[in-house]
Amino acid sequence: MANIRDIAKQADVSVTTVSRVINEHPYVSKEKRQRVHAAMAELGYLRNQQALTLSTGRTQRFVVVLPYMDHPYYGLFVNGLAKAALVKGYRLVMWQTEYKLDQERQALDLLKHREVDGAILLSHAMSFEELETYRGFGPISVATVGAPETISSVHVDHYAAFVAGLHVLTQAGYEDIGIVLSRQSSPSSIARQRAYFDEVASARERWVWTGYLTSEDGIRLAAEFLQRTERPRALFLSSDYVALGFLGEMHRRGVRIPEDVAILGFDGHPISQAFGLATMHAPHEEIGRALFDVTFDEMDGGAVRTQSLTVTYVPGTTL
Numbered sequence: 001m002a003n004i005r006d007i008a009k010q011a012d013v014s015v016t017t018v019s020r021v022i023n024e025h026p027y028v029s030k031e032k033r034q035r036v037h038a039a040m041a042e043l044g045y046l047r048n049q050q051a052l053t054l055s056t057g058r059t060q061r062f063v064v065v066l067p068y069m070d071h072p073y074y075g076l077f078v079n080g081l082a083k084a085a086l087v088k089g090y091r092l093v094m095w096q097t098e099y100k101l102d103q104e105r106q107a108l109d110l111l112k113h114r115e116v117d118g119a120i121l122l123s124h125a126m127s128f129e130e131l132e133t134y135r136g137f138g139p140i141s142v143a144t145v146g147a148p149e150t151i152s153s154v155h156v157d158h159y160a161a162f163v164a165g166l167h168v169l170t171q172a173g174y175e176d177i178g179i180v181l182s183r184q185s186s187p188s189s190i191a192r193q194r195a196y197f198d199e200v201a202s203a204r205e206r207w208v209w210t211g212y213l214t215s216e217d218g219i220r221l222a223a224e225f226l227q228r229t230e231r232p233r234a235l236f237l238s239s240d241y242v243a244l245g246f247l248g249e250m251h252r253r254g255v256r257i258p259e260d261v262a263i264l265g266f267d268g269h270p271i272s273q274a275f276g277l278a279t280m281h282a283p284h285e286e287i288g289r290a291l292f293d294v295t296f297d298e299m300d301g302g303a304v305r306t307q308s309l310t311v312t313y314v315p316g317t318t319l
Contacts, residue, residue: 061090062091081120081291166200175233177203177235180235181210182238213242222255241269272314276316278318
């Protein structure tokens with residue numbers, strides 16, 4: 001197998017120049033860089049990742065911890081992460097946890113054992129106190145609120161975001177409003193419930209539905225909703241995915257939207273526009289990019305950062 005000396009000879013450059021090209025360092029002319037790449041291709045050179053890690057102290061990998069790989073909500077974050085990683089020549093190790101603590105610990109053990117350079121958590125069951133115990137092994141960033149000063153956080157303020165959505169509904173003339181959430185005890189759901197009871201005069205405990213995460217859950221919600229004798233006139237759902245399942249099933253049952261019940265989603269997933277879903281758009285892709293950037297910057301001594309982004313209303317025919 002060819003080594004860097006072989007490549008240097010083939011390209012008629014120094015070994016140092018070859019090393020700089022392989023490690024993507026600046027200050028190499030375009031002409032020399034092209035010659036090195038051509039020599040690498042001709043000789044069938046493959047970069048030894050283990051040797052690179054030993055020489056640079058970096059793996060050029062981040063682990064991304066998320067509960068579900070197949071949920072469109074997380075796909076938006078991952079898209080932003082992947083675009084930012086591509087620019088920096090980094091790879092992402094995706095770790096699905098289903099909110100199981102043992103899986104989150106295994107993912108963070110990659111950081112502990114220097115198998116990755118940093119960790120990015122999109123949602124987690126682990127307490128921040130335990131998460132901090134891993135901070136000494138490398139940079140950690142989260143897309144959740146409430147992080148300590150040692151952990152970077154780029155997120156949506158879910159209380160303020162839900163207040164904004166509830167104002168959209170009340171300004172449209174709806175007073176009897178219900179909300180639909182995913183995990184009942186998650187920080188985001190707690191903040192959303194607090195916003196609901198702070199802002200809606202007719203707020204009722206029985207109009208808070210929890211445990212709805214997928215489009216199939218939205219179909220189930222429609223059946224449960226129609227069984228109620230007393231129902232709200234509008235629903236604010238914390239997921240477009242659930243809202244679309246609910247919308248489709250209500251149409252199949254002959255329920256008029258928004259005449260019988262208005263629907264407001266949350267996320268602003270592009271697919272929502274195809275179905276006319278009114279929604280609150282959260283900048284999840286932007287958050288993904290920012291999470292990568294702050295984690296990358298921390299490796300070079302950058303400061304821990306906390307950033308809260310805002311949501312915007314996207315009109316639709318369901319409201």
